[in-house]
Amino acid sequence: MLWAHGSRVSRLPKDRCSGITPPDKMPTRAPWQALSVVLILLWGHPRATLACPHPCACYVPSEVHCTFRSLASVPAGISKHVERINLGFNSIQALSETSFAGLTKLELLMIHGNDIPSIPDGALRDLTSLQVFKFSYNKLRVITGQTLQGLWNLMRLHVDHNKIEFIHPQAFSGLTSLRLVHLEGNMLQQLHPATFSTFSFLDYFRLSTVRHLYLAENRMRTLPAGMLQNMPLLENLYLHGNPWSCDCEMRWFLEWDAKSKGKNSQCDSWMPSPYRSGNIPFSSMPVLLCLGSA
Known part of the structure; x- marks a missing residue:
């Protein structure tokens, strides 16, 4: 084997060549080790394992x-x-x-x-x-x-x-x-x-x-009396389209409505004639059926 020293090329003794492996016989483990590292990293990365269930669309990994x-x-x-x-x-x-x-x-x-x-x-x-x-x-x-x-x-x-x-x-x-x-x-x-x-x-x-x-x-x-008393954070309550009785059982709601910040509250009533008149303001409730219970 030849070896260079400065500008001079010499031949290496045979006994000094026994521990040197020719380039064409070098081990190829390094690339496989690098591939193993990449696979391990991908396996540990959650986004790399996301799959989109059929027949859905997954435009981004976190959505289906x-x-x-x-x-x-x-x-x-x-x-x-x-x-x-x-x-x-x-x-x-x-x-x-x-x-x-x-x-x-x-x-x-x-x-x-x-x-x-x-x-x-x-x-x-x-x-x-x-x-x-x-x-x-x-x-x-x-x-x-x-x-x-x-x-x-x-x-x-x-x-x-x-x-x-x-x-x-x-x-x-x-x-x-x-x-x-x-x-x-x-x-x-x-x-x-x-x-x-x-x-x-x-x-x-x-x-x-x-x-x-x-x-x-x-x-x-x-509505059950007391239900709204447990709701101090309530800001919006939508009740339209129900067949409210609009009688004295709802009087507590009249008092609650008067204290609330809501405006133009109405009672969609189902009442027998002559009281029935469609949407009735809550302020009229005491005049309607509470008189009949006196």
Whole structure:
């Protein structure tokens, strides 16, 4: 073997060449080691493992868009790192207890415009980061005491235009981030005084954090006395389109309305002639049917 020293080229003794490997016989482990490092890094990077469930579209890794896909069920294979899901306007007829299992980072869930009649207890329990839940235009009939449990960060709830007939008195218990509730266009006939309480202490002290409540277009004739006393933060209350009795049982509401900041409040009444006259200002209620009970 030849070796260079300054400007002179010499031949290396054979006994000095025994430990030198020719270039064509050099080991090729280095490239494989580098590839292994890259694979390990990719495996540990959450965005690299995100998959988009068929037939949805995922324009960004944190979102899943499945609107108008004629889906009959919630698609499988949704990544645990997804933050926003839109399943609106499909043909989903049922949810299972595991439909949204493990989606602890989900912040927005839209599943409006489907045919879902119920939400299994515990189906939403993993959605601890959820802030907006849009379930409008389905066929939901009951909100149990466990339906919404686990949604500790929920701020906006849209369950309008369903077929809700009953809401458990503790349905919203623990949801202290809740600010807006859409319940218009359902089949509610009555409510419990504690229905919208999100915080309670020893079953004696109850408080609601709801600021905007939509109860229009239901079947309620009266509201329970005391329900609004637990809602000191309430800013907007929508009650139009209900067959209010507008009698003395609603007198407490007249007093509450006088103290509130609302203006031009009216009672959409269903009353026998000669009292029935459509929309009646609350200020006229004592003159109407309270005289008949004297």
